[in-house]
Amino acid sequence: MKYIEHIKSIILFLLVALSMTLTFLTWNYKPKYQTIEDIQVEHVALGEQKALNRVVKPYRLLFKGEENFTGTISSAVIDTLMDELSEMEANDLTLINHNLSDDKVNEMLRMPNRMTLFFQADVPIPTFAAMLPFHNTKDIPETTFDRIVIDWSYLSTTSQLQFLFINSDNRTLYRSVVKVDNKTSFKRNFIDQAAKFDNYMEIERPGTKSLYVLMNPTEVVPYTYSVGTISTELLKRILFTDPNIVQRNIESTQSERYTDGMSLMRLDMQNQSIHYVYPPAESLSPIAPSILMKDSMDFLNEHGGITEDYRLAAMNYQKHIIDYQMFFEDLPVYSDTTFTRVSTTWGDNRIFRYRRPYYVFDMNLPDDKAAKELASGPRVIEQIQSNLTTNINDINDLVIGYYLEHDANAELITLEPNWFMLTENGWERLTSEQVGGVEYGLE
Template sequence: MKQVEIIKSVVLFLLIALSITLTFSIWTYTPNYKTIDQKPTVDISISNRATIDDVIKPYKSIFRFEDNLTGTTDSAEIEHITKAMKNWTISNVVLKDQNFDAGKLNLLLKKRNSFTLYYHTEVPLRVFEDIVKIDDAPETSFDRIIVEWNSLNTTLDMHFVSSLHKWRYSAQVHVPDLQKFNQTLLVRGKNLSAYTEVKTNDEHLLMIPVNQLEMIRNTYYEESISPSSFRNALFNDPNAVRRSQVGPNSEVFQDDHAQMSINTDKKILDYFHPTAKTNEVSIPSELLLDVFDYINEHGGWSNEYRLTNMNPLSRTVRFQLHVHGLPVFSDSTSTMIEQVWGDERVFRYKRPYYILDSNLPSETETVSLPSGVDVAKMLIESGEIDGSLVEEIIPGYFMKYDMNRNLFMLEPSWFYKIKGNWIRFSPEDFGGEMIGLE
């Protein structure tokens, strides 16, 4: 019996020892995994990425004080205003008028102690709230912001006006520092260039600079992005893409789903994905963000481009090339990124693939343009056009391409808008050729 107890004790000891050994082995075991080769991350960024406030900017600002009207199209001055607005809190955005016609708009524009920001196209308010602080922004859009101030009150009245849809939303703005508002905006606004009102018809009112403009004539070296870079960025499987030459200045990249045509003469590409077509009307804020994000994904902002046209019905968004904050137009190539957003993806994507590279100092000079008042007077009185149809007059650049020297020449010019088309103003004949924006 005593031997049995001894045997039990020995067995128990062995079991405990074995358990300890197994537990230790599990804790300390390190498997001999094979080394996995890390594939390098493929960066399809073609050029630069942007933030939404890089592409949504006012093109003009007008201040109306008690006794004078001032304004600017200078990008730095306008940036000063929009930067200050980022510190404001905008609340109580309410629809006030669903029939805000041109007459009502003119009365609001004429109110003293106010300033107006002009945008080229309708801007969705729910996208704009990514730029400034807005409480509960509704799904609406605007092309003008009008701010009324009282020098003794930190609360301002703000109006979001759509000249297309003829509606007006009002809001309250809290300014954190009234003294800073007066010093950084109002004092600065009083020192801007003198502007005046010009009526092109019984309803339409233009705000035009009184004096001549001094602008810089620029010449840039041409740089190009390889079409193969766009092939790698836009097609799902670049290795499955077929390339073919279809003419002396034209080539095509295509797979079984999409096609990209290249005009090597004008440096333009046209990407097309037919199965993405849809006739569904888009929500403006979603449309703009989808298009913006798509271009951002492949770093497609090769120069400064700004939102200038958006149509939710056709699902089309356009961004115009800008230099020194002013729009660039051309009759020899495209100066616009245009995209049609389809069903959950891009349907069509047209754009330049050239880049305005470094400036050529030896061919840079300052030139004088006639005053906006003189331009408006010649347009209205010339008889060459129907002056009552003029919607806007702005300064900008007309771009020519010197193919032999690979140079882009940007000529300062006035442009006027009729029925959505921008036309270069020519003092010689008061006419011109329709170019640029539609």
């Protein structure tokens, strides 16, 4: 028993030594971690992003000189104007009139040294402020306009333009004075060029706004394109959170259905479009027009959804809907059988509905078709009054555009020039027949 205390001391020493060794090893232990490479998230896109001023822009510029109206729909001229606006600065907006009469609108456009920008849809002024910088953006009202009259009467002496923002439906008129740093450029690109643009005629109508139509017959080239399509797999990867669980169901020869249990995408072969909906996001909570515009554009630009020349065409901010109309060669494209718009409906912090064409123009196919001569605007007005039951006062605008059709196998796209009548019910093609060698667009 005399060795028990010695044995205890040795064991205690060993335990202390072991504890110190383990502690030392723990402090100095460096595990060999495998290097984790950065995960690259694949960005899926249909096309390139589009600048706001290439989507929200006028479809026509109308100039009033000392005597005559001239105008242009040229994207080159319009884009140059939109770019120059970004180099200017506007002062505060002033409400001039909240009960603007149609006669007053007509009078403003007739005054010399003025240019009018026509927009298809109401444009929120805060959205426009992202393209034309304002001196004070905090006080810009959440209001909209569909025409801007630019008065350059005092440009040479003051280096300033007067901007008149008109809302035809709400009958409001706002004014802002805009400083022009490069008045030489503005004069060269627009004022000096105005006389070279197409001649327009004002069609006066009692008690309502005038129409402005091309004075002379116009030749427009028809086109034929082979059809390309956006792949369903690409659309699935863009619109569904987990494309791997999406189920496909062929409903008919003209319709396919894709769903993940929460959202639905339907392919409409007849209209060559897809219609996506995410029901949980449905919301009618108020959204300011400028916020709605930003949400819609951000969504589309995230996946390059503005694949062709689509331009703002309609806005219903109460229902959160924004439509973008297809344009081709500076002309709007319409169709009875094929969808020619991109439409977004915003929901609760995300997209609720999304409808768009899934066809794209692939290759221009040369053919033997000659340019089509369309009648002058006054001639079209005459034929409408003679042959149609439509009241001339019910027409919002008369424009030249393209009528789009697919062939029976959806392998070719034809784009045929025509006059179109725009009313509250939408557009109507004025079909053509030959009279005296001139296609005047009615039958």
